[in-house]
Amino acid sequence: MPSPVFSSPSVTARTVSTRATALLGARVGLVQVTVAGVLWGTTGVVVQLVRESTGLGAVSISFYRLAIAAVVLLLLSTVRLSPMLAALRLSPGPLVLVGVGLAVYQALYFLAVTTAGVSVATVISLGLAPVLTAGWEVARARHLPRARTLVPLIAGVGGLVLITMSSAHPSAAAPRPLLGLLAAIGSGIGYAATTVLSRHVAQQVAPRDLTTLSTALAALALVVQCRSS
Template sequence: MTTRPAHSPRSSAVGLAQVCSAGLLWGTGGLVVTVLHEEDGLGAMTTSAWRMLIAAAALVAFAVLTRRWRTVVATFRKRPVVVVLAGCLTAIYQGLYFLAVLAAGVSVATVVSLGLAPVLAATWEHARARTRPSPRELAVLAAALVGLLLVSTASTGHGGAGDQPVLGLLLAVASGAVYAATTVLGHHLARDVDPVALTTCATGAGTVLLAPFLVVAALGDRPVATSRPEGWLLLVYLGVATMALSYGLLYAGLRTTSGSAATVATLVEPLSAAALAALLLDERLTATALVGGALILAAVVGLRPREVPPTAT
Protein backbone atom coordinates (compact mmCIF):
# COMPACT_ATOMS: atom_id res chain seq x y z
CA MET A 1 0.00 0.00 0.00
CA THR A 2 2.91 2.27 -0.62
CA THR A 3 2.71 5.27 -2.90
CA ARG A 4 5.29 6.60 -5.30
CA PRO A 5 6.18 10.28 -5.23
CA ALA A 6 6.48 10.30 -9.03
CA HIS A 7 2.69 10.09 -9.28
CA SER A 8 0.43 13.00 -8.39
CA PRO A 9 -2.41 12.41 -5.91
CA ARG A 10 -4.90 12.99 -8.73
CA SER A 11 -3.38 10.36 -11.02
CA SER A 12 -3.14 7.93 -8.11
CA ALA A 13 -6.81 8.53 -7.29
CA VAL A 14 -7.76 7.84 -10.91
CA GLY A 15 -5.73 4.64 -10.85
CA LEU A 16 -7.40 3.56 -7.63
CA ALA A 17 -10.83 4.23 -9.17
CA GLN A 18 -9.89 2.08 -12.19
CA VAL A 19 -8.87 -0.81 -9.94
CA CYS A 20 -12.08 -0.49 -7.93
CA SER A 21 -14.10 -0.53 -11.16
CA ALA A 22 -12.39 -3.79 -12.09
CA GLY A 23 -13.38 -5.23 -8.72
CA LEU A 24 -17.00 -4.14 -9.19
CA LEU A 25 -17.14 -5.91 -12.56
CA TRP A 26 -15.59 -9.07 -11.09
CA GLY A 27 -18.31 -9.05 -8.45
CA THR A 28 -20.96 -9.61 -11.13
CA GLY A 29 -19.17 -12.68 -12.48
CA GLY A 30 -20.17 -15.03 -9.68
CA LEU A 31 -23.87 -14.67 -10.42
CA VAL A 32 -23.28 -15.24 -14.14
CA VAL A 33 -21.22 -18.38 -13.48
CA THR A 34 -23.94 -19.67 -11.15
CA VAL A 35 -26.67 -19.14 -13.74
CA LEU A 36 -24.63 -20.86 -16.46
CA HIS A 37 -24.01 -23.82 -14.16
CA GLU A 38 -27.64 -24.14 -13.09
CA GLU A 39 -29.23 -23.55 -16.52
CA ASP A 40 -26.65 -25.11 -18.86
CA GLY A 41 -24.61 -27.43 -16.66
CA LEU A 42 -21.33 -25.68 -17.49
CA GLY A 43 -18.53 -26.47 -15.07
CA ALA A 44 -16.34 -23.81 -13.49
CA MET A 45 -13.27 -24.58 -15.62
CA THR A 46 -15.31 -24.81 -18.82
CA THR A 47 -16.84 -21.41 -18.11
CA SER A 48 -13.40 -20.00 -17.28
CA ALA A 49 -12.06 -21.24 -20.60
CA TRP A 50 -14.91 -19.58 -22.50
CA ARG A 51 -14.39 -16.41 -20.49
CA MET A 52 -10.74 -16.23 -21.50
CA LEU A 53 -11.41 -17.18 -25.13
CA ILE A 54 -14.14 -14.59 -25.64
CA ALA A 55 -12.08 -11.92 -23.88
CA ALA A 56 -9.07 -12.67 -26.08
CA ALA A 57 -11.20 -12.44 -29.24
CA ALA A 58 -12.72 -9.13 -28.09
CA LEU A 59 -9.31 -7.66 -27.24
CA VAL A 60 -7.77 -8.70 -30.56
CA ALA A 61 -10.73 -7.15 -32.42
CA PHE A 62 -10.38 -3.96 -30.37
CA ALA A 63 -6.64 -3.80 -31.05
CA VAL A 64 -7.23 -4.16 -34.79
CA LEU A 65 -10.05 -1.60 -34.91
CA THR A 66 -8.07 0.97 -32.92
CA ARG A 67 -4.84 0.26 -34.82
CA ARG A 68 -3.06 -0.93 -31.68
CA TRP A 69 -2.15 -4.29 -33.18
CA ARG A 70 1.46 -3.27 -33.75
CA THR A 71 1.70 -2.22 -30.10
CA VAL A 72 0.39 -5.62 -29.05
CA VAL A 73 2.96 -7.41 -31.21
CA ALA A 74 5.76 -5.13 -30.01
CA THR A 75 4.78 -5.74 -26.38
CA PHE A 76 4.89 -9.49 -26.84
CA ARG A 77 8.26 -9.33 -28.59
CA LYS A 78 9.72 -7.06 -25.92
CA ARG A 79 8.49 -8.99 -22.85
CA PRO A 80 7.33 -12.43 -24.06
CA VAL A 81 8.13 -14.42 -20.94
CA VAL A 82 6.70 -11.92 -18.46
CA VAL A 83 3.42 -11.23 -20.26
CA VAL A 84 2.85 -14.95 -20.81
CA LEU A 85 3.59 -15.53 -17.12
CA ALA A 86 1.04 -12.84 -16.17
CA GLY A 87 -1.61 -14.50 -18.31
CA CYS A 88 -0.89 -17.97 -16.98
CA LEU A 89 -0.93 -16.75 -13.38
CA THR A 90 -4.32 -15.12 -14.00
CA ALA A 91 -5.71 -18.38 -15.38
CA ILE A 92 -4.21 -20.42 -12.52
CA TYR A 93 -5.63 -18.05 -9.89
CA GLN A 94 -9.06 -18.35 -11.49
CA GLY A 95 -8.92 -22.14 -11.52
CA LEU A 96 -7.61 -22.48 -7.97
CA TYR A 97 -10.29 -20.13 -6.65
CA PHE A 98 -13.15 -22.00 -8.33
CA LEU A 99 -11.78 -25.32 -7.09
CA ALA A 100 -11.53 -23.88 -3.57
CA VAL A 101 -15.16 -22.79 -3.78
CA LEU A 102 -16.26 -26.31 -4.73
CA ALA A 103 -14.15 -27.93 -2.01
CA ALA A 104 -14.69 -25.57 0.95
CA GLY A 105 -17.50 -23.19 0.01
CA VAL A 106 -17.72 -19.59 -1.10
CA SER A 107 -17.11 -17.98 2.29
CA VAL A 108 -13.88 -19.83 3.08
CA ALA A 109 -12.53 -19.44 -0.46
CA THR A 110 -13.31 -15.72 -0.58
CA VAL A 111 -12.01 -14.82 2.87
CA VAL A 112 -8.79 -16.83 2.58
CA SER A 113 -7.98 -16.12 -1.08
CA LEU A 114 -8.86 -12.42 -1.28
CA GLY A 115 -7.81 -11.77 2.32
CA LEU A 116 -4.38 -13.37 2.00
CA ALA A 117 -3.48 -11.52 -1.21
CA PRO A 118 -3.08 -7.98 0.21
CA VAL A 119 -1.10 -9.31 3.18
CA LEU A 120 1.33 -11.16 0.92
CA ALA A 121 1.59 -8.29 -1.56
CA ALA A 122 2.30 -5.74 1.18
CA THR A 123 4.83 -8.07 2.84
CA TRP A 124 6.67 -8.55 -0.45
CA GLU A 125 6.76 -4.84 -1.27
CA HIS A 126 8.04 -3.81 2.15
CA ALA A 127 10.57 -6.66 2.28
CA ARG A 128 11.89 -5.67 -1.13
CA ALA A 129 12.10 -1.98 -0.16
CA ARG A 130 13.38 -2.85 3.35
CA THR A 131 10.71 -0.69 4.95
CA ARG A 132 8.02 -1.15 7.56
CA PRO A 133 4.30 -0.53 7.05
CA SER A 134 3.02 2.72 8.52
CA PRO A 135 0.21 2.80 11.10
CA ARG A 136 -2.10 4.11 8.37
CA GLU A 137 -1.31 1.14 6.12
CA LEU A 138 -1.92 -1.30 8.95
CA ALA A 139 -5.24 0.36 9.78
CA VAL A 140 -6.35 0.23 6.12
CA LEU A 141 -5.40 -3.44 5.84
CA ALA A 142 -7.13 -4.35 9.11
CA ALA A 143 -10.34 -2.56 8.11
CA ALA A 144 -10.32 -4.25 4.70
CA LEU A 145 -9.78 -7.75 6.10
CA VAL A 146 -12.41 -7.40 8.83
CA GLY A 147 -14.84 -6.00 6.28
CA LEU A 148 -14.16 -8.88 3.90
CA LEU A 149 -14.73 -11.39 6.70
CA LEU A 150 -18.04 -9.78 7.68
CA VAL A 151 -19.37 -9.50 4.12
CA SER A 152 -18.35 -13.03 3.13
CA THR A 153 -19.61 -14.83 6.23
CA ALA A 154 -22.87 -12.84 6.28
CA SER A 155 -23.75 -14.01 2.76
CA THR A 156 -26.38 -16.72 2.75
CA GLY A 157 -26.60 -17.07 -1.01
CA HIS A 158 -25.21 -19.64 -3.44
CA GLY A 159 -22.46 -21.97 -2.46
CA GLY A 160 -22.53 -23.39 1.04
CA ALA A 161 -19.74 -25.17 2.80
CA GLY A 162 -17.97 -27.83 0.75
CA ASP A 163 -17.25 -31.40 1.82
CA GLN A 164 -13.42 -31.10 1.61
CA PRO A 165 -12.58 -28.20 3.94
CA VAL A 166 -8.86 -28.96 4.35
CA LEU A 167 -8.27 -29.31 0.60
CA GLY A 168 -10.38 -26.22 -0.02
CA LEU A 169 -8.36 -24.22 2.50
CA LEU A 170 -5.07 -25.23 0.87
CA LEU A 171 -6.45 -24.36 -2.58
CA ALA A 172 -7.64 -20.98 -1.29
CA VAL A 173 -4.21 -20.24 0.20
CA ALA A 174 -2.58 -21.14 -3.12
CA SER A 175 -5.13 -18.99 -4.95
CA GLY A 176 -4.40 -15.99 -2.72
CA ALA A 177 -0.66 -16.39 -3.21
CA VAL A 178 -1.01 -16.56 -7.00
CA TYR A 179 -3.38 -13.58 -7.01
CA ALA A 180 -0.88 -11.51 -5.01
CA ALA A 181 1.95 -12.51 -7.36
CA THR A 182 -0.18 -11.67 -10.40
CA THR A 183 -1.03 -8.20 -9.09
CA VAL A 184 2.53 -7.37 -8.06
CA LEU A 185 3.82 -8.56 -11.44
CA GLY A 186 1.08 -6.58 -13.20
CA HIS A 187 2.14 -3.44 -11.34
CA HIS A 188 5.73 -3.74 -12.57
CA LEU A 189 4.61 -4.50 -16.12
CA ALA A 190 1.97 -1.75 -16.31
CA ARG A 191 4.51 1.00 -15.62
CA ASP A 192 6.09 0.68 -19.06
CA VAL A 193 3.60 -1.35 -21.12
CA ASP A 194 0.37 -0.19 -22.78
CA PRO A 195 -2.59 -1.55 -20.74
CA VAL A 196 -4.52 -2.75 -23.79
CA ALA A 197 -1.47 -4.51 -25.24
CA LEU A 198 -0.66 -6.08 -21.87
CA THR A 199 -4.25 -7.27 -21.35
CA THR A 200 -4.39 -8.71 -24.87
CA CYS A 201 -1.12 -10.62 -24.55
CA ALA A 202 -1.86 -11.90 -21.05
CA THR A 203 -5.40 -12.96 -21.94
CA GLY A 204 -4.15 -14.77 -25.04
CA ALA A 205 -1.68 -16.73 -22.92
CA GLY A 206 -4.39 -17.58 -20.39
CA THR A 207 -6.64 -18.77 -23.21
CA VAL A 208 -4.01 -21.22 -24.44
CA LEU A 209 -3.62 -22.57 -20.89
CA LEU A 210 -7.37 -23.03 -20.27
CA ALA A 211 -8.50 -24.15 -23.74
CA PRO A 212 -7.74 -27.84 -23.05
CA PHE A 213 -10.51 -27.85 -20.44
CA LEU A 214 -13.02 -27.51 -23.29
CA VAL A 215 -11.59 -30.67 -24.84
CA VAL A 216 -11.65 -32.44 -21.47
CA ALA A 217 -15.31 -31.52 -21.02
CA ALA A 218 -16.17 -32.84 -24.48
CA LEU A 219 -14.32 -36.12 -23.93
CA GLY A 220 -16.01 -36.52 -20.56
CA ASP A 221 -19.49 -36.10 -22.06
CA ARG A 222 -20.04 -32.92 -20.08
CA PRO A 223 -21.63 -29.77 -21.52
CA VAL A 224 -19.07 -27.77 -23.47
CA ALA A 225 -21.23 -24.79 -24.40
CA THR A 226 -24.69 -23.36 -23.89
CA SER A 227 -27.51 -23.94 -26.37
CA ARG A 228 -29.52 -20.91 -25.24
CA PRO A 229 -29.17 -17.44 -26.81
CA GLU A 230 -29.39 -16.02 -23.29
CA GLY A 231 -26.55 -18.30 -22.23
CA TRP A 232 -24.31 -17.01 -25.02
CA LEU A 233 -25.13 -13.45 -24.03
CA LEU A 234 -24.03 -14.26 -20.50
CA LEU A 235 -20.80 -15.84 -21.77
CA VAL A 236 -20.10 -12.77 -23.91
CA TYR A 237 -20.75 -10.52 -20.91
CA LEU A 238 -18.47 -12.69 -18.79
CA GLY A 239 -15.65 -12.47 -21.32
CA VAL A 240 -15.99 -8.84 -22.40
CA ALA A 241 -17.00 -7.13 -19.13
CA THR A 242 -15.51 -9.28 -16.36
CA MET A 243 -12.32 -10.19 -18.22
CA ALA A 244 -11.33 -7.93 -21.13
CA LEU A 245 -12.65 -4.64 -19.73
CA SER A 246 -11.95 -5.35 -16.06
CA TYR A 247 -8.35 -6.47 -16.59
CA GLY A 248 -7.77 -3.51 -18.90
CA LEU A 249 -8.94 -1.28 -16.06
CA LEU A 250 -6.78 -3.19 -13.57
CA TYR A 251 -3.60 -2.84 -15.61
CA ALA A 252 -4.36 0.82 -16.34
CA GLY A 253 -4.84 1.45 -12.63
CA LEU A 254 -1.69 -0.45 -11.70
CA ARG A 255 0.34 2.22 -13.48
CA THR A 256 -0.14 4.48 -10.46
CA THR A 257 -1.34 2.01 -7.80
CA SER A 258 0.91 -0.42 -5.96
CA GLY A 259 0.15 -4.13 -6.05
CA SER A 260 -0.72 -4.25 -2.35
CA ALA A 261 -3.10 -1.28 -2.64
CA ALA A 262 -4.73 -2.87 -5.69
CA THR A 263 -5.42 -6.11 -3.83
CA VAL A 264 -7.16 -4.07 -1.11
CA ALA A 265 -9.13 -2.02 -3.65
CA THR A 266 -10.42 -5.12 -5.43
CA LEU A 267 -12.05 -6.25 -2.18
CA VAL A 268 -15.07 -4.33 -3.46
CA GLU A 269 -15.66 -7.51 -5.52
CA PRO A 270 -17.55 -9.44 -2.77
CA LEU A 271 -19.24 -6.18 -1.80
CA SER A 272 -20.66 -5.69 -5.30
CA ALA A 273 -21.59 -9.38 -5.47
CA ALA A 274 -23.59 -9.10 -2.25
CA ALA A 275 -25.35 -5.96 -3.49
CA LEU A 276 -26.21 -7.63 -6.81
CA ALA A 277 -27.59 -10.70 -5.04
CA ALA A 278 -29.79 -8.43 -2.92
CA LEU A 279 -31.11 -6.64 -6.01
CA LEU A 280 -31.66 -9.62 -8.32
CA LEU A 281 -32.07 -12.62 -6.01
CA ASP A 282 -33.91 -10.92 -3.15
CA GLU A 283 -31.18 -11.92 -0.71
CA ARG A 284 -31.26 -9.94 2.51
CA LEU A 285 -28.36 -7.65 3.33
CA THR A 286 -27.78 -8.19 7.03
CA ALA A 287 -26.44 -5.59 9.43
CA THR A 288 -23.20 -7.55 9.57
CA ALA A 289 -22.81 -7.34 5.79
CA LEU A 290 -23.54 -3.60 5.84
CA VAL A 291 -20.91 -2.99 8.52
CA GLY A 292 -18.42 -5.08 6.56
CA GLY A 293 -19.19 -3.13 3.40
CA ALA A 294 -18.67 0.15 5.22
CA LEU A 295 -15.28 -1.05 6.48
CA ILE A 296 -14.18 -2.07 2.97
CA LEU A 297 -15.24 1.29 1.54
CA ALA A 298 -13.44 3.08 4.38
CA ALA A 299 -10.30 1.07 3.61
CA VAL A 300 -10.49 2.00 -0.07
CA VAL A 301 -10.90 5.68 0.84
CA GLY A 302 -7.91 5.32 3.16
CA LEU A 303 -5.79 4.15 0.23
CA ARG A 304 -6.10 7.51 -1.51
CA PRO A 305 -2.84 9.42 -1.19
CA ARG A 306 -2.93 12.60 0.82
CA GLU A 307 -2.19 15.96 -0.68
CA VAL A 308 1.31 17.03 0.26
CA PRO A 309 1.71 20.80 0.55
CA PRO A 310 4.73 22.22 -1.27
CA THR A 311 7.70 22.98 0.92
CA ALA A 312 9.02 26.54 1.07
CA THR A 313 12.30 27.19 -0.66
Protein backbone atom coordinates (compact mmCIF):
# COMPACT_ATOMS: atom_id res chain seq x y z
CA MET A 1 0.00 0.00 0.00
CA PRO A 2 1.57 3.30 -1.05
CA SER A 3 2.28 5.77 1.71
CA PRO A 4 0.43 9.08 1.60
CA VAL A 5 2.29 12.11 0.31
CA PHE A 6 1.97 15.28 2.33
CA SER A 7 2.90 18.75 1.12
CA SER A 8 4.99 20.84 3.43
CA PRO A 9 3.55 24.16 4.60
CA SER A 10 6.22 26.07 2.67
CA VAL A 11 5.33 24.33 -0.61
CA THR A 12 1.63 24.97 -0.06
CA ALA A 13 2.29 28.62 0.73
CA ARG A 14 4.37 29.03 -2.41
CA THR A 15 1.63 27.43 -4.52
CA VAL A 16 -1.03 29.70 -3.07
CA SER A 17 1.20 32.73 -3.56
CA THR A 18 1.89 31.80 -7.20
CA ARG A 19 -1.81 31.37 -7.94
CA ALA A 20 -2.66 34.65 -6.24
CA THR A 21 0.03 36.45 -8.22
CA ALA A 22 -1.23 34.97 -11.48
CA LEU A 23 -4.82 35.94 -10.65
CA LEU A 24 -3.78 39.46 -9.72
CA GLY A 25 -1.76 39.77 -12.94
CA ALA A 26 -4.76 38.65 -15.00
CA ARG A 27 -7.03 41.18 -13.30
CA VAL A 28 -4.51 43.99 -13.73
CA GLY A 29 -4.15 43.07 -17.39
CA LEU A 30 -7.93 43.15 -17.85
CA VAL A 31 -8.11 46.60 -16.25
CA GLN A 32 -5.27 47.84 -18.46
CA VAL A 33 -6.94 46.55 -21.63
CA THR A 34 -10.26 48.11 -20.58
CA VAL A 35 -8.69 51.51 -19.88
CA ALA A 36 -6.77 51.36 -23.17
CA GLY A 37 -10.01 50.55 -25.01
CA VAL A 38 -11.81 53.49 -23.40
CA LEU A 39 -8.96 55.87 -24.24
CA TRP A 40 -8.73 54.64 -27.81
CA GLY A 41 -12.51 54.70 -28.25
CA THR A 42 -12.79 58.32 -27.09
CA THR A 43 -9.81 59.51 -29.15
CA GLY A 44 -12.00 59.95 -32.22
CA VAL A 45 -14.25 62.41 -30.44
CA VAL A 46 -11.22 64.46 -29.34
CA VAL A 47 -9.86 64.40 -32.90
CA GLN A 48 -13.12 65.84 -34.21
CA LEU A 49 -13.08 68.60 -31.60
CA VAL A 50 -9.44 69.48 -32.31
CA ARG A 51 -10.06 69.52 -36.05
CA GLU A 52 -13.10 71.78 -35.71
CA SER A 53 -11.32 74.20 -33.38
CA THR A 54 -7.92 74.33 -35.09
CA GLY A 55 -8.46 73.29 -38.69
CA LEU A 56 -5.57 70.80 -38.50
CA GLY A 57 -5.61 67.77 -40.76
CA ALA A 58 -5.50 64.12 -39.73
CA VAL A 59 -1.74 63.73 -40.20
CA SER A 60 -0.94 66.93 -38.29
CA ILE A 61 -3.13 65.94 -35.36
CA SER A 62 -1.56 62.50 -35.36
CA PHE A 63 1.93 64.01 -35.30
CA TYR A 64 1.21 66.37 -32.41
CA ARG A 65 -0.39 63.57 -30.42
CA LEU A 66 2.57 61.25 -30.93
CA ALA A 67 5.14 64.00 -30.36
CA ILE A 68 3.58 65.07 -27.05
CA ALA A 69 3.25 61.45 -25.96
CA ALA A 70 6.88 60.76 -26.90
CA VAL A 71 8.13 63.73 -24.86
CA VAL A 72 6.10 62.67 -21.82
CA LEU A 73 7.24 59.06 -22.08
CA LEU A 74 10.88 60.07 -22.49
CA LEU A 75 10.69 62.33 -19.44
CA LEU A 76 9.18 59.48 -17.42
CA SER A 77 11.82 57.06 -18.69
CA THR A 78 15.03 59.04 -18.18
CA VAL A 79 16.47 56.25 -16.04
CA ARG A 80 15.75 53.83 -18.88
CA LEU A 81 17.60 55.69 -21.62
CA SER A 82 20.57 53.31 -21.65
CA PRO A 83 18.42 50.14 -21.94
CA MET A 84 16.30 51.80 -24.63
CA LEU A 85 19.34 52.77 -26.68
CA ALA A 86 20.70 49.24 -26.25
CA ALA A 87 17.38 47.82 -27.46
CA LEU A 88 17.42 50.16 -30.45
CA ARG A 89 20.91 48.99 -31.37
CA LEU A 90 19.92 45.36 -30.89
CA SER A 91 16.69 45.39 -32.92
CA PRO A 92 16.62 48.57 -35.04
CA GLY A 93 14.63 47.10 -37.94
CA PRO A 94 11.68 45.67 -35.97
CA LEU A 95 11.47 48.76 -33.76
CA VAL A 96 11.40 51.08 -36.77
CA LEU A 97 8.69 48.92 -38.36
CA VAL A 98 6.61 49.09 -35.20
CA GLY A 99 7.04 52.87 -35.09
CA VAL A 100 6.13 53.31 -38.75
CA GLY A 101 3.16 50.98 -38.32
CA LEU A 102 1.95 53.03 -35.35
CA ALA A 103 2.25 56.24 -37.36
CA VAL A 104 0.41 54.78 -40.36
CA TYR A 105 -2.53 53.18 -38.59
CA GLN A 106 -3.07 56.17 -36.29
CA ALA A 107 -2.99 58.68 -39.18
CA LEU A 108 -5.39 56.48 -41.18
CA TYR A 109 -7.69 56.23 -38.19
CA PHE A 110 -7.75 60.00 -37.77
CA LEU A 111 -8.43 60.37 -41.50
CA ALA A 112 -11.32 57.92 -41.17
CA VAL A 113 -12.71 59.90 -38.24
CA THR A 114 -12.71 63.15 -40.21
CA THR A 115 -14.21 61.64 -43.37
CA ALA A 116 -16.51 58.82 -42.20
CA GLY A 117 -17.41 59.86 -38.67
CA VAL A 118 -16.25 58.77 -35.23
CA SER A 119 -18.51 55.75 -34.77
CA VAL A 120 -17.81 54.12 -38.12
CA ALA A 121 -14.07 54.75 -37.96
CA THR A 122 -13.78 53.43 -34.40
CA VAL A 123 -15.89 50.32 -34.87
CA ILE A 124 -14.26 49.29 -38.14
CA SER A 125 -10.64 50.00 -37.22
CA LEU A 126 -10.90 48.52 -33.73
CA GLY A 127 -13.18 45.68 -34.82
CA LEU A 128 -11.14 44.61 -37.82
CA ALA A 129 -7.80 44.39 -36.00
CA PRO A 130 -8.67 41.52 -33.60
CA VAL A 131 -10.38 39.61 -36.40
CA LEU A 132 -7.26 39.82 -38.55
CA THR A 133 -4.99 39.03 -35.61
CA ALA A 134 -7.01 35.94 -34.74
CA GLY A 135 -6.99 34.90 -38.39
CA TRP A 136 -3.20 35.22 -38.42
CA GLU A 137 -2.93 33.03 -35.34
CA VAL A 138 -5.19 30.42 -36.91
CA ALA A 139 -3.12 30.43 -40.11
CA ARG A 140 0.10 30.02 -38.11
CA ALA A 141 -1.36 27.19 -36.04
CA ARG A 142 -2.70 25.50 -39.22
CA HIS A 143 -5.86 24.24 -37.62
CA LEU A 144 -9.41 25.49 -37.25
CA PRO A 145 -10.13 27.57 -34.14
CA ARG A 146 -12.39 26.39 -31.37
CA ALA A 147 -16.05 27.34 -31.37
CA ARG A 148 -15.51 29.96 -28.64
CA THR A 149 -13.03 31.68 -30.98
CA LEU A 150 -14.79 31.05 -34.29
CA VAL A 151 -18.22 32.36 -33.26
CA PRO A 152 -16.99 35.83 -32.17
CA LEU A 153 -14.89 36.05 -35.34
CA ILE A 154 -17.89 35.33 -37.57
CA ALA A 155 -20.04 37.75 -35.59
CA GLY A 156 -17.34 40.41 -35.83
CA VAL A 157 -16.99 40.03 -39.59
CA GLY A 158 -20.78 40.13 -40.00
CA GLY A 159 -21.03 43.28 -37.91
CA LEU A 160 -18.28 44.99 -39.88
CA VAL A 161 -20.05 44.15 -43.15
CA LEU A 162 -23.35 45.57 -41.88
CA ILE A 163 -21.70 48.78 -40.67
CA THR A 164 -19.88 49.17 -43.98
CA MET A 165 -23.10 48.74 -45.97
CA SER A 166 -25.05 51.18 -43.80
CA SER A 167 -22.47 53.98 -43.92
CA ALA A 168 -22.02 54.43 -47.64
CA HIS A 169 -23.96 57.68 -47.95
CA PRO A 170 -22.48 61.14 -47.28
CA SER A 171 -23.69 63.15 -44.30
CA ALA A 172 -22.58 66.08 -42.17
CA ALA A 173 -20.60 63.77 -39.89
CA ALA A 174 -19.31 61.69 -42.80
CA PRO A 175 -18.60 63.97 -45.77
CA ARG A 176 -16.52 61.36 -47.65
CA PRO A 177 -17.70 57.98 -46.39
CA LEU A 178 -15.98 55.82 -49.01
CA LEU A 179 -12.57 57.36 -48.32
CA GLY A 180 -13.25 57.06 -44.60
CA LEU A 181 -14.17 53.39 -44.89
CA LEU A 182 -11.00 52.64 -46.84
CA ALA A 183 -8.92 54.57 -44.29
CA ALA A 184 -10.59 52.71 -41.40
CA ILE A 185 -9.93 49.36 -43.07
CA GLY A 186 -6.32 50.35 -43.69
CA SER A 187 -6.02 51.44 -40.05
CA GLY A 188 -7.38 48.10 -38.86
CA ILE A 189 -4.94 46.19 -41.07
CA GLY A 190 -2.04 48.32 -39.88
CA TYR A 191 -3.14 47.97 -36.27
CA ALA A 192 -3.28 44.17 -36.56
CA ALA A 193 0.11 43.93 -38.28
CA THR A 194 1.75 46.25 -35.76
CA THR A 195 0.24 44.29 -32.87
CA VAL A 196 1.61 41.00 -34.17
CA LEU A 197 5.04 42.53 -34.72
CA SER A 198 4.99 44.27 -31.33
CA ARG A 199 4.34 41.01 -29.55
CA HIS A 200 7.41 39.54 -31.20
CA VAL A 201 9.56 42.57 -30.34
CA ALA A 202 8.24 42.59 -26.74
CA GLN A 203 10.01 39.29 -26.17
CA GLN A 204 13.31 41.17 -26.40
CA VAL A 205 12.37 44.71 -25.33
CA ALA A 206 10.60 45.74 -22.12
CA PRO A 207 6.99 46.88 -22.78
CA ARG A 208 7.56 50.40 -21.45
CA ASP A 209 10.73 50.80 -23.53
CA LEU A 210 8.91 49.46 -26.59
CA THR A 211 6.06 51.95 -26.10
CA THR A 212 8.44 54.89 -25.67
CA LEU A 213 10.65 53.98 -28.63
CA SER A 214 7.80 53.17 -31.00
CA THR A 215 5.98 56.40 -30.12
CA ALA A 216 9.10 58.50 -30.72
CA LEU A 217 9.86 56.70 -33.98
CA ALA A 218 6.25 57.13 -35.10
CA ALA A 219 6.46 60.88 -34.52
CA LEU A 220 9.71 61.02 -36.51
CA ALA A 221 8.09 59.04 -39.33
CA LEU A 222 5.28 61.59 -39.58
CA VAL A 223 7.83 64.44 -39.60
CA VAL A 224 9.55 62.80 -42.55
CA GLN A 225 6.22 62.30 -44.30
CA CYS A 226 5.15 65.91 -43.75
CA ARG A 227 8.51 67.28 -45.00
CA SER A 228 8.42 65.09 -48.10
CA SER A 229 4.88 66.19 -48.95
